[in-house]
Amino acid sequence: MTIHVFKRFAFVFLLLVQAVGLCAKDFVLVIDAGHGGHDPGAVGATSKEKDINLRVALAFGRLVEGNCPDVKVVYTRKTDVFVTLNRRAQIANDAKADLFVSIHTNSVAGNKTAKGASTWTLGLAKTQSNLDVAKRENSVILYEDDYKQVYSGFNPYSSESYIIFELMQDQYMEQSVNFASMIQRQFKNYSGRNDRGVHQAGFLVLKASAMPSVLVELGFISTPSEEKYLNTDKGVGSLSRSIYNAFLQYKEEWECKNSNAEPAKVEAAHQERQMAATQSPDAGSDDEALIFKVQFLASSKRLDLDDGSFKGFEQVGCYEDGGMYKYTCYDSADYDYVSRMRREVAKKYKDAFVVAFKDGKRMDINKAIKEFKSKK
Numbered sequence: 001m002t003i004h005v006f007k008r009f010a011f012v013f014l015l016l017v018q019a020v021g022l023c024a025k026d027f028v029l030v031i032d033a034g035h036g037g038h039d040p041g042a043v044g045a046t047s048k049e050k051d052i053n054l055r056v057a058l059a060f061g062r063l064v065e066g067n068c069p070d071v072k073v074v075y076t077r078k079t080d081v082f083v084t085l086n087r088r089a090q091i092a093n094d095a096k097a098d099l100f101v102s103i104h105t106n107s108v109a110g111n112k113t114a115k116g117a118s119t120w121t122l123g124l125a126k127t128q129s130n131l132d133v134a135k136r137e138n139s140v141i142l143y144e145d146d147y148k149q150v151y152s153g154f155n156p157y158s159s160e161s162y163i164i165f166e167l168m169q170d171q172y173m174e175q176s177v178n179f180a181s182m183i184q185r186q187f188k189n190y191s192g193r194n195d196r197g198v199h200q201a202g203f204l205v206l207k208a209s210a211m212p213s214v215l216v217e218l219g220f221i222s223t224p225s226e227e228k229y230l231n232t233d234k235g236v237g238s239l240s241r242s243i244y245n246a247f248l249q250y251k252e253e254w255e256c257k258n259s260n261a262e263p264a265k266v267e268a269a270h271q272e273r274q275m276a277a278t279q280s281p282d283a284g285s286d287d288e289a290l291i292f293k294v295q296f297l298a299s300s301k302r303l304d305l306d307d308g309s310f311k312g313f314e315q316v317g318c319y320e321d322g323g324m325y326k327y328t329c330y331d332s333a334d335y336d337y338v339s340r341m342r343r344e345v346a347k348k349y350k351d352a353f354v355v356a357f358k359d360g361k362r363m364d365i366n367k368a369i370k371e372f373k374s375k376k
Contacts, residue, residue: 026072027251029064030092032102032205033057033075034215037082039143042107042136044221049105050080052230056218057103059240064247071251084144086151089208098254099179100213101243102205104137105230107222114223116194117187117239119180120215121173122207123200124165131162134201137215141204151204165202175212179250183216186242189315191289192333193219193242216243238289238333245315290368291357292338293317293328296349300324313345321362328355335372 033054035041041049054077061073074095076088083091092100108114125131138156141147147154155161180198188195196217206213218239220226229235293315302318302325310316313329320326330341338354345352356368 026070027068027099027254028072028074028095028097029247030074030076030095030097030100031057031061032088032092032100033077034102034104034137035140036077036080039082039140041140042105042221044107044227045224047221047227047231049107049221052105052218052221052236053103054078054080055236056240056243059236060101060103060243060247063240063244068248068251082143084150085138085141085205086208088205092209092211092213097209097211099247099250100206100209100211101247102203102213102215103243104215104217106133106217106220107136108220109222111220112223114220115226116196117184117191117219118196118199118217119183119187120199120201120203120206120217121176121180122165122203122213123173125162125199125201130199130201131159133199133217134162134203138202138204154204156204162202165207172212176214178253179212179246180214182246182249183214183243185314186246187239189330189332189334189337190242190245190291191238192337193239234289241289289333289358290363290371291331291333292335292368292372293332293355293357294330294338294342294345294352295326295328295355296345296352297327298324299327303327319362333372335369 033050033056035048035050035053037050039050041053043049057075058078061075064071064073072095074091074097076091077083088102089100106114106118120133125134135156138154141151141154141156144150177198184195184198187193203215206215219230219235221230230239296313300323305316305318310327310329315331316327316329317331318325318327329345330338332338335354342352342354354365356363356365358368
């Protein structure tokens with residue numbers, strides 16, 4: 001009898017282990033704050049790239065850690081220390097990462113007017129300006145004593161060294177470009193940034209990373225107004241939230257392709273992340289950006305954010321107010337953009353209107369518009 005009970009227990013335990021194995025694999029996200037320690041990165045009038053990168057990286061990581069319990073966040077650095085390019089990639093590879101995000105700040109010599117954010121994937125630089133960005137980011141290997149041996153004689157300033165990227169076939173290119181495009185949409189629509197697009201270039205840190213990976217250029221430290229923005233709580237909060245929103249979208253697509261969890265659990269996690277992604281920043285975060293949205297529907301019942309009637313709208317979200325569920329779309333710091341999108345939404349929902357949020361709370365729209373216009 002005892003043996004029979006033991007066998008039954010062992011069988012049930014085995015089933016449980018198998019079920020956990022199917023459902024419990026965390027998504028592994030590696031966040032890489034570029035430069036650090038004796039490598040300052042680009043230097044502005046009042047700040048250094050390494051510090052901007054770290055602040056945004058940590059803010060992005062906090063958002064993921066606070067809202068995505070099924071995501072394991074790994075940092076290549078959390079303090080002001082120097083980490084070699086090879087070591088950054090090794091950290092991601094050792095962690096068996098599902099996604100690698102390297103955060104940087106751009107700079108252009110002699111150009112005080114360059115503005116906007118861009119996102120990069122691995123590939124051959126097709127223009128001189130793209131090659132220049134790769135040269136600048138790869139030049140950090142010169143801080144390493146044995147760089148000639150480690151990087152097989154790669155010269156970051158020699159165009160000939162970049163021929164290797166022409167011969168590369170990156171198996172993660174499609175996912176990387178897809179995620180990069182998501183980030184750029186968020187930079188434009190959520191943060192109101194100039195969209196400098198998705199580009200390719202030969203970045204060593206991406207070349208050595210065996211997973212979908214992107215390198216983000218937050219803005220231009222060489223432009224005074226950009227440098228000021230990049231060093232504010234508002235700038236750090238808005239940029240990190242944009243990357244986070246894009247991450248949520250990418251993660252949901254990843255789940256559809258890879259998750260073996262029960263459909264009900266996947267859907268519950270989906271709804272939770274959608275709410276976190278589309279609500280305005282909470283008061284406890286670093287993001288104090290003023291955000292406009294198009295509100296198009298109110299319901300006494302909670303609707304699926306993937307409802308077919310919402311198809312075609314971007315950044316669909318929901319918030320509770322007065323016992324009602326209110327649905328919004330097209331989040332952005334740019335009131336003019338949201339106002340234009342309201343006209344598009346009104347073709348389907350004629351009563352659509354613009355609402356504003358600040359510090360996670362809805363505010364008077366007239367005051368919000370006045371504040372927006374005062375900063376233009």
